[in-house]
Amino acid sequence: MAEVLVAPIPQPHTVVIASDSPFTRRDFERTVTAAGDLALAGTCRWREVADRTARWRPDLVLLDASAGPLPELPDMVARLRSPNRPPLIALLVPPGVTRVDAEYADAVLASGRGAHAVVRALEVLASGVVVTARAPGRCPEPGPGPEVRQRLSTLTEREREILVLIVDGLSNREVGSRLFISPDTVKEHVSRILAKLEVASRIEAAVAAVRAELGQ
Known part of the structure; x- marks a missing residue:
């Protein structure tokens, strides 16, 4: 066996x-x-x-x-x-x-x-996505490069709105309630956001947005 x-x-x-x-x-x-x-x-x-x-x-x-x-x-x-x-x-x-x-x-x-x-x-x-300066044997993570900002610039206005809410920690259902769209529609937008940013998760997308100071 x-x-x-x-x-x-x-x-x-x-x-x-x-x-x-x-x-x-x-x-x-x-x-x-x-x-x-x-x-x-x-x-x-x-x-x-x-x-x-x-x-x-x-x-x-x-x-x-x-x-x-x-x-x-x-x-x-x-x-x-x-x-x-x-x-x-x-x-x-x-x-x-x-x-x-x-x-x-x-x-x-x-x-x-x-x-x-x-x-x-x-x-x-x-x-571990964020590398801290105090962690032994590690170096601080550099700021967002031009390629990250370029990817962010490809997002539509709606996708940028959703990404800002993801950074705030809202779930798909909460994002949908805030923007008056269905959770399934939010899910589709999130999938496109991840593809455009070339990241694998909402957390990585949030990190990219924060580091590029999205909405500032």
Whole structure:
């Protein structure tokens, strides 16, 4: 009898949400649970995050600084990075902030676009599509080349509208509701967007759009 090899099912990346706001913790808990591409390791207050990270060993940690600067951030990040398998660290800041302690985080995310957009950005970070400056042995990813901008320029106005909503983390159904078109129509547009951008997933399309500052 021939041996049947079963490929292991990939496990979702895990994330810890650290915030002193119970409302923020609850909002992200619901959003991560609904997203499906990330698994929630747990939520906690800011000063509990180092101990919880050591216990839960997540792939990512989101530190909520949207209500103001976090006290003792460098020391806390050093504690988070001390295990053998340190997590990626994302810092959530208020919209409009121009100077943050970016050197302490792998990604800095603005809170103004909502939990869905932040979770989508975390999925991109976890996927490895974005190369972070702090990752050992890696170099920062260069800006979008002329070929990327050329591909983006081939999108129709409707496709650009849909891509902006994809960047915001909306599903096909949510995009359809926003633009008053059916989810099947959105799906067709998304397929054409992926083909034009020469990418394999919505996440890669979102990365291309963000890096080219679509709509700015």
